[in-house]
Amino acid sequence: SPLSVIRKIKPKTFADLPDDRTLVMGILNVTEDSFSDGGKFLDSGAAIEQGLKLLYAGADIIDVGGESTRPGAEDIDPEVEQARIIPVIESLVKAGAVISVDTMHVDTARAAIAAGAHIINDVSGLTHEPGMPQLIAETGVPYVLMHRRGTAATMVTEANYQDVVAEVVAELRELRDKFVAAGVAPEQIILDPGLGFAKDAEHNWALLAHLEKFEALGHKVLVGTSRKRFLGELLAEAGKPREPLGRDAATAATTVLAAREQAWAVRVHDVQGSRDALEVVRAYGSH
Numbered sequence: 001s002p003l004s005v006i007r008k009i010k011p012k013t014f015a016d017l018p019d020d021r022t023l024v025m026g027i028l029n030v031t032e033d034s035f036s037d038g039g040k041f042l043d044s045g046a047a048i049e050q051g052l053k054l055l056y057a058g059a060d061i062i063d064v065g066g067e068s069t070r071p072g073a074e075d076i077d078p079e080v081e082q083a084r085i086i087p088v089i090e091s092l093v094k095a096g097a098v099i100s101v102d103t104m105h106v107d108t109a110r111a112a113i114a115a116g117a118h119i120i121n122d123v124s125g126l127t128h129e130p131g132m133p134q135l136i137a138e139t140g141v142p143y144v145l146m147h148r149r150g151t152a153a154t155m156v157t158e159a160n161y162q163d164v165v166a167e168v169v170a171e172l173r174e175l176r177d178k179f180v181a182a183g184v185a186p187e188q189i190i191l192d193p194g195l196g197f198a199k200d201a202e203h204n205w206a207l208l209a210h211l212e213k214f215e216a217l218g219h220k221v222l223v224g225t226s227r228k229r230f231l232g233e234l235l236a237e238a239g240k241p242r243e244p245l246g247r248d249a250a251t252a253a254t255t256v257l258a259a260r261e262q263a264w265a266v267r268v269h270d271v272q273g274s275r276d277a278l279e280v281v282r283a284y285g286s287h
């Protein structure tokens, strides 16, 4: 029976992740307003089913988020966020998935770790809750430190840079130093340039083309381009941007580019597309 199959599955650890290729982090938004799949997976059953689909499509990690991070998204209550994602995390951990939790809230991060989550993925750039470094230091879990300026409400006004790569690297280094000063081991920290967070299209392209500057800080690098507006604008026809669901081929192309820059992982909606793209990179690189 399926239950007996599930019982045989040994829960995975972070250390079980492959280290010979760029990893694929599948996006599971348990929210009602994320820009490309908002509302589809709000109830736990549908979310768990979608999580299993991502797992079987080849996701190395599943990124479970209970709060939309799109520009202008309103802040939700951590209790609501936890009610949405904790049951999903528990089930997917039992199914053998490695789970990252996309949250800015310390209480949610703590509850998710207690539920078996392996990684905390915090898009706030430490602008949300000052207690996050201490939780990450205490628990020792890997932490994605993503660059952002301002908040979901204000970040669109902050996309002003003289040299976006140099400035984002410098601001992430500063944040990294705060986490290390709080007792977080450097190897726990995964950096992410935060494409689209207080960045316009030209900023995103510059950051994607210079991931080596982030790797030079001595950390794994995660990249999130999937279905984002800058890809829609690139593929616009007659001034109308390509719709989010039509951006998966372009996303897979950015996966190739990130893999060629030795990115640790890419965060995508279409897991199969990026796993296939990474097989192409592997085959190409072995000749």
Ligand SMILES: Nc1nc2ncc(COP(=O)(O)O)nc2c(=O)[nH]1
Pocket (backbone or CB within 6 Å): 027, 029, 034, 035, 036, 068, 069, 070, 102, 121, 122, 123, 144, 146, 192, 194, 195, 222, 223, 224, 225, 226, 267
């Ligand atoms: N680490 C990380 N997390 C993220 N979470 C949400 C979104 C917004 O996209 P979504 O609404 O499709 O989740 N982008 C990122 C990202 O680029 N990096």
